[in-house]
Amino acid sequence: MASDHEVIKIRDYDDNIDKIRIRNLERICKVGQMAPFLLMDTMGDPICRIRNSPLFKILVAELNNELVGVIQGTIKIANCCSNLKDIPRIVGYILGLRVSPLHRRIGVASNLVRNIEKWFVANGVDFAYMATEKDNKASAKLFVDKLNFVKFSTPSIIVNPVSQYHSKSISSNIRITKLTTDEAESLYRKFMGTTELFPYDINNVLEKNLSLGTWIAYHQSELCSEFQSDSPPPNSWAMLSVRNSCGVFKLRVGKAPITWKTYGKTSRFINRVFPCMKIRSLSDIFNQFGFYFMYGLYCEGPDSGSLVHSLCQIVHNLARKCKDCKIIVTEIGGGDTEKLKVHIPHRKTLSCSEDLWCVKALKMEEQNTISELIRCTHPGTIFVDPREV
Numbered sequence: 133m134a135s136d137h138e139v140i141k142i143r144d145y146d147d148n149i150d151k152i153r154i155r156n157l158e159r160i161c162k163v164g165q166m167a168p169f170l171l172m173d174t175m176g177d178p179i180c181r182i183r184n185s186p187l188f189k190i191l192v193a194e195l196n197n198e199l200v201g202v203i204q205g206t207i208k209i210a211n212c213c214s215n216l217k218d219i220p221r222i223v224g225y226i227l228g229l230r231v232s233p234l235h236r237r238i239g240v241a242s243n244l245v246r247n248i249e250k251w252f253v254a255n256g257v258d259f260a261y262m263a264t265e266k267d268n269k270a271s272a273k274l275f276v277d278k279l280n281f282v283k284f285s286t287p288s289i290i291v292n293p294v295s296q297y298h299s300k301s302i303s304s305n306i307r308i309t310k311l312t313t314d315e316a317e318s319l320y321r322k323f324m325g326t327t328e329l330f331p332y333d334i335n336n337v338l339e340k341n342l343s344l345g346t347w348i349a350y351h352q353s354e355l356c357s358e359f360q361s362d363s364p365p366p367n368s369w370a371m372l373s374v375r376n377s378c379g380v381f382k383l384r385v386g387k388a389p390i391t392w393k394t395y396g397k398t399s400r401f402i403n404r405v406f407p408c409m410k411i412r413s414l415s416d417i418f419n420q421f422g423f424y425f426m427y428g429l430y431c432e433g434p435d436s437g438s439l440v441h442s443l444c445q446i447v448h449n450l451a452r453k454c455k456d457c458k459i460i461v462t463e464i465g466g467g468d469t470e471k472l473k474v475h476i477p478h479r480k481t482l483s484c485s486e487d488l489w490c491v492k493a494l495k496m497e498e499q500n501t502i503s504e505l506i507r508c509t510h511p512g513t514i515f516v517d518p519r520e521v
């Protein structure tokens with residue numbers, strides 16, 4: 133705890149005085165404990181990650197007039213458990229928690245979280261939830277041990293570098309169609325509507341200008357005409373959506389092993405001089421870079437693995453055209469993660485094996501739903517809202 137004469141003051145974010153101070157704070161706050169760690173640059177716009185959410189707030193912590201911490205919260209309506217599909221819940225998401233390294237372990241983060249919880253409660257929130265890297269011990273201990281959050285899911289974050297030199301080919305037997313926003317919304321509501329934390333305003337997610345679209349893949353042999361969202365789906369099919377996060381914020385690898393740097397430079401050189409060799413290159417991720425986020429990945433049927441793979445290749449080819457996009461990121465969860473991962477191109481060294489999602493009931497009567505939520509998390513069908521990345 134801060135001493136008596138050093139009272140931690142929590143207040144609402146003020147654009148005029150906090151903008152630059154938050155940027156400076158983010159620059160010195162690494163996220164996660166393991167090297168290589170990622171540093172985030174919001175490019176001078178602290179609200180960039182949350183402005184597309186229905187309701188949002190930023191709180192800052194000050195100590196002796198110095199900005200020492202920041203937290204963000206968003207509120208939306210979402211599905212909370214497959215067995216309770218008819219009862220939407222108001223959920224609050226906590227993100228962007230940062231405390232200056234010089235002011236840690238004096239209660240700044242706990243204070244910020246408790247205050248964002250108060251804002252949630254004032255807005256009728258049933259559950260608060262947050263995600264952190266499983267390796268981030270400080271964060272996990274803070275939320276689970278200190279603030280009574282409960283672990284409920286450990287999805288995998290998987291990352292693939294974009295090759296500037298080689299486009300990926302797609303089998304001629306596979307048909308890939310880009311859906312309209314209405315078609316995508318209707319398919320998501322039908323097939324993923326009961327997935328945990330599925331946003332009720334999915335239409336907003338799909339419509340926002342950062343969304344690049346939704347694609348569906350199926351085998352040519354299965355349908356003789358175009359896929360229609362209101363007709364029965366093929367035996368095997370897959371779909372996913374893509375968000376361009378490059379304009380929202382940038383990332384930088386904070387402490388890359390020297391071997392990565394050497395490999396990155398060498399592979400880029402060889403690919404430039406001998407493009408026909410097609411060696412796996414490591415994108416230039418040592419400077420600032422942006423990323424595409426694949427979300428709403430859903431597949432069904434015995435042959436859906438190759439369809440998922442083809443959709444990822446389409447996304448890769450799309451990402452090649454974006455100068456700032458150096459990696460493609462997705463998050464998958466549940467029991468089928470390992471099976472699905474095989475079909476999603478990714479680089480192990482860049483991927484974080486497990487993310488940790490924690491949840492907390494903010495209303496007494498919701499305690500039972502928490503147990504239900506932990507029990508019924510569906511394998512492989514997690515819906516990660518791209519607004520919360």
Ligand SMILES: CC(C)(COP(=O)(O)OP(=O)(O)OC[C@H]1O[C@@H](n2cnc3c(N)ncnc32)[C@H](O)[C@@H]1OP(=O)(O)O)[C@@H](O)C(=O)NCCC(=O)NCCS
Binds near residue numbers: 164229230231240275
């Ligand atoms: C995680 C972080 C926000 C904690 O901030 P903080 O102000 O130091 O946290 P608090 O002082 O409120 O700590 C509250 C409790 O969290 C736990 N905790 C915090 N830091 C810890 C650490 N380094 N190791 C172990 N436990 C830790 C402890 O249980 C602590 O209670 P205690 O001090 O009574 O033992 C801070 O370390 C940080 O900004 N890290 C970098 C960014 C990040 O990882 N953000 C989280 C993303 S979700």
